[in-house]
Amino acid sequence: MEETNGENQSKKFNRTVFDHFEHLISANEKNRIKGSLNILKHFNTVQEKDIEVNHALTRIIRGLGSSTNIPRTGFYTILVALLNFRNDISLSQIFDLMEKHLHKAGSNAKSENADILTGQILACGAIVRSNLWSKTTHEEKLKIVECILTASKERTYQGLLAFEFITNIFEKVEDKDFYALCPLLKDEVSKPLENYTLDSLYLLNNMKKKYPQLPKKLKSVIVYPEVLSEENIGKLCRILMIIPKLSSLQHPVYDIISIEAATSSNLNHFLEELDWYLDIPNRNKLLVATKIYTILLEKLEDVSVVPNILTKNFVHQMLNHFKTLKGKDQDVEFKQSINKFFEQLLEKLKPEDVNSKIKIAVLKKLLFSPGTFIFEKITHSKVVQNITWSLNVDGVKKLVAVYRGVIEGSEIVASQYGHGDYWLNNDKLYAAHLLIKLLNHKAVREENDWKTEQLIFLMELGLLKDTQVRIGSELSASLKTAFFGALNLKLAKLEQLHTILLSVVLHLNSKLTPENLETALRSTITIEQYEIWEKTISIITKIEKKKKKGGLRSVFLTLFLHLALLLFNDAKLAVDSLNELFVCYEKTKKSRKNSEAMDETAVEDASGEDVMWIEVVTDLFLNFLSQNSHLLRNIVNLVFPYLCENMTTSTIQQLVSVLDPENENPLSKGNNHSDEDDSDEESESEKEDESDDSNNEEDDDDDDNDMEDESANDKLRMALQKVLTSNGYQSDEESIDIDQMSDTEGEKLDKALADAFKQFRPNHGKRKKQNEDQRALTHFRVRVLDLIEIYLDSNPSMIITLEIMLPLLKTVEFSVRDEHQAPLLHRLKSCLKKLSNLKKFENTDGVDDAVLCDLLKSLLDKGTKNTWIVQDMREQISHCCIFTIKCSDLLSNAEATPKKVKKRLKNSIVELIRNELDTYFNKRECATPFLVFKNLLKISWDGNLTLVTTILKYLFDANVKVFKKSQGLELVLSFYTNQRYLRSNTEKIREALNESHEEFSNNAITLFKSLCETERKVPSEKFLCNMFKLLVALKTSVLNIECMKWPAIAESVREFMSTVTLSKEAKTAFNKLCACLNVSNIVRHNPVVTSSTNNDEKATKGAKEKKKNKKTKNKEKLKLKKEAKELRLQSLSEGFKSLDFAVADDEVTMETNEESEEDSNNKSKKQKKRKSSENSVEGEKFNDVNTTKKSKKKRKNSENAESGTAIVNGVIESHNKKKKHKT
Structure with a gap:
């Protein structure tokens, strides 16, 4: 083997690869996988370094014994993968490492031994799930199983882990090996069943899964086959x-x-x-x-x-x-x-296909026994509703029969509450409500006869005495309320409702006679009321006999049927309403020319005044809506669409008057405006006088409110002017450029402006909680808005629609002020949106140029009132103004409109908007919402040509504020991005704006050239950004504008950009402009001195102030450190106060006084350094004193006394040295 410098190369470990082991314990799974892959890549390519592999295995085996699951998972994963990759790892090598690094010890804690055994199980499991298992012998397999079983008995949580690996073994072994393994498992699966655990059950089921039909060899092991x-x-x-x-x-x-x-x-x-x-x-x-x-x-x-x-x-x-x-x-x-x-x-x-009997059985379990009727309320679920909704026709009818059994008492009671043989009244009432819900079930939508049967059942229980069901008076009263709630049926056609209600009314009529009113009814009625009932039945019968019952007959039939039944619930309301309906119906009969149409005729009421019948019906509807009855509200909403074609201006005014904020109590019939503190003993004449006075006071209050709004605006304006002048802006004409402000100035101005706005912001509804009457009034107005929306859906006339608009807007203004009117405000916005989106009208009668101009002027006058309120209403005001202009277009395009009226109308509307635009740009106090003009320029209206021409002139007017010019650029940009209008009249628009385009081009060139001059004030970046965007829109416009001097504009803009540095947004707009003009957007920066120099000076001054503040803060920190040090020294010397060394004390005091005088007279840096060095020396001496004190505490008392004397002498000596040094 080759050696270098006497060192064996094979013994060198790759430190880099072992660094990846740190990733195996990461909580992030991706990191663990990444580390495992890197380790595997290394050991898959290197086949010779056995020592390195052995070292890696050692670390992995030890890691399996970790105390947490995350490291175990990482090391187990890499072990399985490594055993699959490397064929040179043997079973004996694994077991040797386990015996060396994963063995129990008596000195270990029980938890440590448990972790070690878990590591053994994981190591054996890795062998089972890797390729190494297939290379083991039969004896080695048994050894692995024995190791797993032995290690699994230390902790209960180890059983599932061990049996999971044994289950894997079942899948890999053949029958012969399986039978050999079973005796090892006999102790676990052959024990008595009462000694089983969840893990034992798991093992038993997996063994049975291997052989569902148990062989004879396993019957001795598996004693519980089932x-x-x-x-x-x-x-x-x-x-x-x-x-x-x-x-x-x-x-x-x-x-x-x-x-x-x-x-x-x-x-x-x-x-x-x-x-x-x-x-x-x-x-x-x-x-x-x-x-x-x-x-x-x-x-x-x-x-x-x-x-x-x-x-x-x-x-x-x-x-x-x-x-x-x-x-x-x-x-x-x-x-x-x-x-x-x-x-x-x-x-x-x-x-x-699930049988309804099963669903009903489940419902019984939930609602009856062992459940309760309030099952959904307790569990906060909708399981009962969902099961009920899935029933078919037969299922619904069967369930209703069950509910009727509860009400009648025939259903068996077996509840957890121990009711005995009787249901409680609450249970019966709840069953009745569940029955009523089923009447509107989708499955029984066409079952009108069945619905009639159920309504008659409820009616008899609630109204009649002579019934087979025994119920008390309390329950019958509740069932009567439930019955009238059940009349609110959701049916596809009004004729179906007539059929059902007619059957119910006739059935009740068959039970009543003038003689048995007291005996038949639970709540009796008078003879006079019964006569009203008979008269109503007679009219109902006559209407029903008519062949054609559509139109108004259908409306009156519906009202008569409901009000007839209402006689037995609210007799007074029903009698009054029926008497009014009788008169209205008779008058409509007389004026009817044919069976399908009715003309509006006047009827003479009790006071002798002529009133249209539709006004009487409308007043009746308002009375219904004011009642706390869901049924009556639904009746009105049901029949009102059929009366929309008969509505007149006066009837709509009846509805709108309810929304009038000045009408504080439209729910009351009288117009009593007297104060609540007036005594009841005052005469009627006094009350009338007071009511007149109060009416006059209300008029005065209205004027006062207007004056308050104007004075509030004036005060706010004065406060803002004061804030701005105090922050360096001496004149109103001086514009504020926020971009050129320093951070300090901006924060200061923000705070001052916020304080001013908070002080003068109107009180938006911060008042006491609404009482019941106020809440009822709010909801009443919301219901009236429902009727107005229904009318708007019925293709109304233009004049009525316009008359509705202003009162609605006035109510919005009232609702914005009061936070309690949020529901009303939401519905008002919805109603106004629907109104402004109307495109078709029944007719335009009564609408001319004077009406539309006066209306538009009234809308724009909203801008002269409270600024805050107007801004909150800006969307609604904008929609209403645009709607009015659209109406003028419709009127102008109508053939019936005279030519003179058309011309006068167009000129008047354009002149009115243009004057308002002039006011907006020239007068600061104009509060007309900017959104009005912006949205107007987005629609297709020829008057926009005049407006654009006017705005283009203001863009370069020196008398107009810069921010107003920026808004003007936004307006013009809105016009030139209105592609729909520009494409419809391209030639006309180009010719009309040709002169304005030339003038704009010259002004733009002049502006940018002037901005390049020295000491020229640069406009705000928003203005420049909008200007760039407008130039892009003009260049890319479908108008194909050729009269503008684009090369000169490009040159002037590029020259200007070389003198300034702008924000990212402005640069982006400039780059787009250069791309449109086909010029380079790269300019050489050559800044000039502009008026922004003042801002630079301010910024420099601000930087100096920051630096000065930083120095001050550093001094304060040093001072705090010094004080802390002195306190620390004082605490260290507390033990010497009991010793009597008066001379030393006096000398120290004198030294201190001398030091303080000397510090006040000398401010040089050398003296300060000397003082700090002296303090440090003194601190060291005191620290030595403290150290000596602590060390002497353990000695005898005599030694303590001597040391105390020495310490004090040291202190005195220190002060003497200090004195000599200063001298």
């Missing part, structure tokens, strides 16, 4: 249910036993035995049962057994455990386990 037999099930369940720790739930034996039990004939016995262990509450047992039941549901073939899985104790324990979960104790593990069980239960019952 663990699910009648005599063994009890012992088996004990092994499964009583677990040492919760992690045992992950044992694979649960899957094996559950899968076997799913097809066993003893499944029901198995379920009974499991349920027996759940008799006493135990969380672990409940989790075990849940896991087994979940697997059973997944593997079960006979669906009819599913109800049996919901055993009594299991459901009880599940519900009781849910009840204990309160607050933060949510037991996530238990919930996840139960949810998996519910999911598997639903999945098993989901197929359509």
Whole structure:
């Protein structure tokens, strides 16, 4: 063997490859794999270094005995791979290393010995799963098995690991070797079943899996061929249910036993035995049962057994455990386990071929016994609803029969609560609600006769006395409420509702006579009310006999049927409403020209005023909406779409008036605005006077509110002006360039502006909690908005739509101020969005140029009020303005509109917008939202040509603020990116803007050239960025603008860019511009002195201040260190205060005074250094004192006294030296 410098080369280890062993213990799996691959690459290419391989094996074997799983995993993985790659590793080599490095020792702790044995199991397992196993002899195989079995008896958790490897051996050995191995396993599988563990069961099942039909040779070893037999099930369940720790739930034996039990004939016995262990509450047992039941549901073939899985104790324990979960104790593990069980239960019952009897049996288990009607409420699940929703027609009807049995008392009671033979009233009422839900089930959508039968059943229980079901008055009152809730049926056609309600009404009418009202009804009605009932029945019958019942007849029939039944729930409301309906119906009959159409006629009300019938019906609807009744609200929403074509301006105003914020209580019928503090003894005349006064006060309040808004804006403006002037901006004309500010100035200005805005921000709803009346009013207004949205969907007339818009916007302004109006604000925004998106109208009657101009002016006047409110409403104001302009376009394009009106309309609208645009750019106090102009320029409207021409002039106006110019650039950019409009009128737009383009080109060139001059103020980067973007849009526009001087623009822009340094965004815009102009974007930087020099000076000054502040901070740190040192020295010298050395004390005090005077008079660096050196010397002396003190404590008292004297003399000597040194 070749040697170099007397050293054997084969003994040199590759240190680099052994560094990869560190990756084997990494928690990151990718790192472990990477390290293993690197090690394998090395040992796969190097075949001669046996010592290196042996060293690597030693490290791997030792690593298998680690105390944590991550290193074990890494070393086990590399060992298996290495045994597969290397053929020169023998079994004896592995066992030798195991005996040397993985052996138990008496001096080791029990945990260390357990880790060593685990390493032995892993080493043997690596042999089993590698190619080395196939090279072993029969005796060596037995040795490996014996090693695994011996090592697995130290700890319980080692059993599963050992038996997993033995199971792998079963798969690799032949019958002869298997029979030879069985005697080694006999002690584990032949012991009594009550001594079995989960690991023993796992081993037994794997042995049986090898030979399902046990040969004679194995019968002496496997004494329990069938663990699910009648005599063994009890012992088996004990092994499964009583677990040492919760992690045992992950044992694979649960899957094996559950899968076997799913097809066993003893499944029901198995379920009974499991349920027996759940008799006493135990969380672990409940989790075990849940896991087994979940697997059973997944593997079960006979669906009819599913109800049996919901055993009594299991459901009880599940519900009781849910009840204990309160607050933060949510037991996530238990919930996840139960949810998996519910999911598997639903999945098993989901197929359509599952019999409805099975589903109903499951529902009975959950709702009746052993469950409860509030099962879903307790478990926070929807398992009952989902199972119910999967029923077919027959299943729904059978389930309703079950619920009726509960209400009637015929259903057998076997509940956990021990009700005996009677259901509680709560159970019956809950069953009634579940029955009502089934009336809207998708499977019985067309079963109208069956629905009628159920409604009659509920009606008799809630309204009539003479029924076969014995129920108390309390339950009957609840059932009556439930019945009226059941009338809210979801049907495809209104005719189906008529059929059902007519049958119910006629059935009730057959039970009543004027003589038996008190005996037949639970809540009797008066004779007058009964006469109203008879009159209603008569009208209903007449309408029903008509051949054609569409249109208004259908609406009135629906209202009469519902209000007739309402007589027995809210008689006063029903009587008043029916009397109004009688009049309206009679008047519509007289004015009807044919059976399909009705004209609006006036009816004379009690006060003698002529009122349209539709107004009466609308007022009736508002009354219904104000009631706390879901049924009445649904009635209104049901019939209102049929009345939209009859709506007039006055009726819409009725609806919109409810939304008026000034109407504080539209729910009350009277207009009493008197104060609440007024006494009841005051006369009516006094109240009227007070109401008049209050009305006048309200008008004054409105004016005051406007004045407050304006004064608030003025105060805010003055505060901002004060902030800006105090920060170095002396005039209003001086623009603020944020980009050129230093960090210190920016932070200071930010804080000042934030304080100003916080001080003058309006109180957005920070008030007391809403009371019940205010909350009811909010929800009432939301319901009215539902009607307005329904009307907007009915192709309304333009004039009514426009009249709706402003009141809605006014309500938005009110809602923005109050945080409690969030639901109303959300619906208002939705309603306004729907309104602004309308494109078709029934007619344009009543709309002319004056109406649209006045409306648009009113919308734009919103900008003169409170700035904050307007900004919050900017989207709604913008949508409304654009909608108004679109209406003017529709009117202009209508053939019926006169030419003069068309011309006047277009000119007036354009002039109005242009004037507002002038105000926006010229007046600071204009609060018109910028979004109005931006969105307007994005639509296809010819008036935008005038607006763009106006804006282009303001871009270079010296009197316009820079930020307004930046906004103007954004507006023009929005116009030139409006491709839809530009492509539709390319020639027209090019000709109209030709002169403006030339002027813009010259102004742009002049601007950039002037910016290159010395002492010229550079605009903000936002302005420059928008300018570059606009030039790109003009160059790439479909207008193909040729009148602009693009070469001169390119030259001036490049020359300007050579003098400044801009941000990344501005540079990107500049690069795009250069690409469009086909010029290079690379310019030679040649900066000039601009007005930004002042900012540079400020920045330099700020840098000096920072440096000065840094020095100050350093001095403060040194001072703190010095104080800490003095405190430390003082604490070290505390032991000398009891000694009486007055002379020394006086001398020290004098020295201290002299030092302080000298320090105050001298400030030179030499004196400071001298002082610090003196302090250090003094500190050293005191440290010596402290050290001496500690060392002397262990000596005798006489020695302590002597040492104390010496120490004090040392202190005095130190001070004397200091004094001489200073002198």
